[in-house]
Amino acid sequence: MKLIRGLWRFFRLLYPLGWGLVHGNAKHLRALKSTPPDPEAQQKNQEWYRRVLACLNIRVSVTGQPAEAPCLLVCNHISWLDILVLGSAVPVAFLSKAEVAQWPLISRLSRAGGTLFIKRGGEGAARRSIEGIRKAFKRQQSVAVFPEGTTGKGHTVLPFHPRLFAAAIESGVQVQPVALRYPHPEGVHPKVPYVDQQTLAVSILEILGCPAIQAEVHIGPAINPDGLDRRHLADRAREFVVGIVEGNPDASESENK
Secondary structure: OOHHHHHHHHHHHHHHHHHEEEEEEHHHHHHHHHOOOOOHHHHHHHHHHHHHHHOOOEEEEEEEOOOOOOEEEOOOOOHHHHHHHHHHHHHOEEEHHHHHHOOHHHHHHHHHOOOOOOOOOOOOHHHHHHHHHHHHHHHOOOEOOOOOOOOOOOHHHHOOOOHHHHHHHHHOOOEEEEEOOOOOOOOOOOOOOOOOOHHHHHHHHHHHOOOOOOEEEEEOOOOOOOOOOOHHHHHHHHHHHHHHHOOHHHHHHHHOO
């Protein structure tokens, strides 16, 4: 049954993948990079994310409202699915390492989604990332980052690295915390976390063979960066995410006051 389900979903995925390739053309990319980004192009991106999620039988619920662009969205990181889930809920661009721009198929789909390609590692990598985010802000584009710096198992929230929060402080834009959950009787759906040296191919096959997966997007109140340094800004954003993910209502309620 699992094999049949996986094969059926794989063939269903061929259509949205082809759709993404067709719409990831120069005209679409120019529309995304306009100032502000063209709403129709952003809507097409969200529609594509939703089609892929539907093929994977992943059902997304959203709580809260995204702040007006530009905004820096900061989110806990569990899986490669996070990009699809968050992208379906909010018109937002993501950061990715520059090497992805050279990958066949993935490169085209990433560009179609408005991904910002940043060269990571080495001297000045953080500053390049910050400048890439600030350029997106100048185009009135919101950007999502995963400040944990890696994926976790979803039961807890790792510390938020504060460096990229400098982009919001320097540009004077709000920071909006977002908490992602994949609820399951075991706490977190066991097939979702992309951890422990698992390959992407194996993770995709596991997801394809799963019954329906529920994903929750909890969008918190936006935080004004005025008067805050990047460490305090990162800690405040993390408080909301911890309150949702780790079930600490005091933390999430304090952010809503």
